[in-house]
Amino acid sequence: MIFETLDVYGHEQVVFCHNKDAGLKAIIAIHNTVLGPALGGTRMWPYKSEDEALKDVLRLSRGMTYKNAVAGLNIGGGKAVIIGNPATDKSEVLFRAFGQFVESLGGRYITAEDVGIDVNDMEYVYRETEYVTGVHQVHGGSGDPSPFTAYGALQGLMATLNKKFGDEDVGKYSYAVQGLGHVGMEYVKLLKERGAKIFVTDINQQLIDKAVSEYGAEAVGLDDIYDVPADVYSPCALGGTVNEQTLPRFKFKVICGSANNQLSTNEIGDEVTKRGILYAPDYAVNAGGVMNVALELDGYNRERAMRMMRTIYHNLSRIYEISDRDNIPTYQAADRLAEERIEKIGKLKLPLGRGRTRFQGRVRGS
Numbered sequence: 001m002i003f004e005t006l007d008v009y010g011h012e013q014v015v016f017c018h019n020k021d022a023g024l025k026a027i028i029a030i031h032n033t034v035l036g037p038a039l040g041g042t043r044m045w046p047y048k049s050e051d052e053a054l055k056d057v058l059r060l061s062r063g064m065t066y067k068n069a070v071a072g073l074n075i076g077g078g079k080a081v082i083i084g085n086p087a088t089d090k091s092e093v094l095f096r097a098f099g100q101f102v103e104s105l106g107g108r109y110i111t112a113e114d115v116g117i118d119v120n121d122m123e124y125v126y127r128e129t130e131y132v133t134g135v136h137q138v139h140g141g142s143g144d145p146s147p148f149t150a151y152g153a154l155q156g157l158m159a160t161l162n163k164k165f166g167d168e169d170v171g172k173y174s175y176a177v178q179g180l181g182h183v184g185m186e187y188v189k190l191l192k193e194r195g196a197k198i199f200v201t202d203i204n205q206q207l208i209d210k211a212v213s214e215y216g217a218e219a220v221g222l223d224d225i226y227d228v229p230a231d232v233y234s235p236c237a238l239g240g241t242v243n244e245q246t247l248p249r250f251k252f253k254v255i256c257g258s259a260n261n262q263l264s265t266n267e268i269g270d271e272v273t274k275r276g277i278l279y280a281p282d283y284a285v286n287a288g289g290v291m292n293v294a295l296e297l298d299g300y301n302r303e304r305a306m307r308m309m310r311t312i313y314h315n316l317s318r319i320y321e322i323s324d325r326d327n328i329p330t331y332q333a334a335d336r337l338a339e340e341r342i343e344k345i346g347k348l349k350l351p352l353g354r355g356r357t358r359f360q361g362r363v364r365g366s
Contacts, residue, residue, distance in 0.1 A: 002054075009058050013108070015101065022097035025083040027053055029061035030109050031076065034346040037107055038078025039133070039294060040064035041114030042098070042125075044086040057081045063260065064290070067283035069338035070315055073294050078109045086116035092124050099128030107131055112145075112293050119144065133293035145289035150186035152288020152309040153258045157232070159316035160256045160280040171195030176230040176252065177217075179237025180207035183258045183286075187236055188215050201225040202237070226250065235259040242268055247275070256280035263331060273329040281334035284315050 006014065012033060017026040030038045040061055047053040057079050065077025082098060084090075102111050102125065112134040113122050119134060126132045134145060158168040165173075174197040177188055185207065191198050192215040200217040201224070202208050211217040220228055226246045233252040235241045239261030247268060255262065255277060262282045263269045272279050291308045295301065315337075323333035 005058065009062050011058060011061065014054075014058070015105065017098060017101040019094075019097040022093045023084070023089065023091070024094050024097045025050075026080060026098055026101065027057045027083075028078065028080040028101065028105070028109055029057040030078045030105075031058075031061040032065040032342065033076040033108060034342050035069060035073070036075040037110055037131075038064070039068060039073075039075040039110045039112065039290065040077060040079040041112040041134075042080040042082060042117055043114040044082040044084055044090070044116030044121075046085040047081070047083050050083070053081050053083050060260075063283055065342070066335060066338040067287050067290060068294075069341045070281075070284050070319075070334060071287040071291055071294075072311060072315070072341075073291065075110070075294055075297075079114075080109070080111055082116075090121065095121050095124035096128050099125035099132070102131050103129035105131070110297070112290075133296045144182065145292045146182035147186050148292035148305060148309055149183045149258055149286055149289035150190055151306070152291065152312045153183070153187055153234075153256070153285050154190050155288075155310055155312040156280050156285035156316045157234075157256045159313040159320075160254055160278060161232075163317070163320045164254050164278045173197075173231040174229070175199065175232045175234050176220075176225050176228045177201075177211075177234045177236055178225050178241060178257070179235065179259065180204065180211055181237060183289075184236030185211065187234065187258060188217060192216060197230075199225065199228045199230055232256055235262050240264040242272065242279075244268065247271060250275070250277065252277060254278050254280070256285055257282070258286040260286065266331070269329050269331040279330050280316060281319060281331050284312065284319060284334050287312060287315070 011029055011031050013030040015028040017024060061077055061079035064079055068075050068077055102109060110131045110133060122132055122134055162168050171194040175191055176199045177184060178201055180200060180202040188198055188211050198217040199220050200208060200211045201220050201222050208219045212219050226249045229251050232254040234257035236258045239259055242255060242262050243264035260282055288309050292305045295305050319330055319333045319337055322336055323330045
């Protein structure tokens with residue numbers, strides 16, 4: 001059954017990691033290494049079952065292959081999940097045990113932080129393996145990727161506004177921002193700096209209060225965000241918020257945000273297109289974080305990172321060109337761009353170290 005699933009998703013390798021003494025139950029999924037070693041974050045979540053965790057890591061790792069390919073990076077796609085409650089189950093020994101499993105893969109998988117994981121957790125992983133990104137700046141890392149993800153999303157937004165309205169003037173338009181986490185709040189800040197009208201919602205009232213007091217946003221209820229008369233819907237939290245229940249309520253002309261898996265199904269993506277709403281494919285828009293940490297592999301430089309974020313504008317423009325060229329929805333055009341790049345680079349069959357990303361001279365922490 002598992003091998004049949006892997007055939008469908010196209011994975012190269014799945015590793016089940018168990019250390020009873022450390023309380024570790026984790027799964028590492030390597031989807032594709034044609035472009036280079038698989039890079040993708042580690043998520044810690046209290047999954048209801050091991051089957052649920054496996055499905056999530058397979059879906060997420062495949063998504064990283066496409067995200068990294070569209071971003072123009074010389075890395076493949078992978079992901080890891082740790083089964084556990086991030087509020088109660090974290091420990092040094094758990095993350096160091098996980099780091100040993102990452103090390104055992106010899107560089108085929110490079111990890112980073114994701115949902116439920118922070119830079120402090122990555123410090124423990126880093127003690128056991130060099131194949132870690134998003135570590136603290138004292139180790140040559142880039143730290144919190146959220147500002148880069150938000151800035152990259154802004155570049156994607158500008159390309160999308162230009163496609164839909166013929167200009168890039170962010171301040172001319174209004175935005176419904178769902179989710180005010182690290183990325184969402186930074187995104188709101190960038191919108192405010194450009195004079196935009198912003199509606200916000202979140203499950204955390206303190207974050208709403210901050211957005212209202214510091215950035216002049218207008219707060220709306222969790223369910224009311226789908227009804228506001230804004231030009232752009234920007235999902236920055238949960239996936240699947242563009243679905244059969246919400247889409248009929250949209251007055252938005254554009255969907256562009258930092259959340260993953262924004263479309264609940266491909267059929268919903270088709271319906272978005274039929275309704276004349278321009279969808280900015282999520283993994284192209286939110287690639288700023290992975291672009292940022294990928295630079296650590298060759299030696300991190302913040303100025304270079306900011307320049308790389310601006311390529312997201314070009315990537316979105318290219319997706320819209322493919323959508324027009326092939327007369328397909330934008331979500332399909334993004335996949336096609338990724339697949340075309342993987343196919344072309346794959347034919348070169350570059351050996352590791354000649355055009356691929358690799359670690360160079362990093363000294364592991366003790």
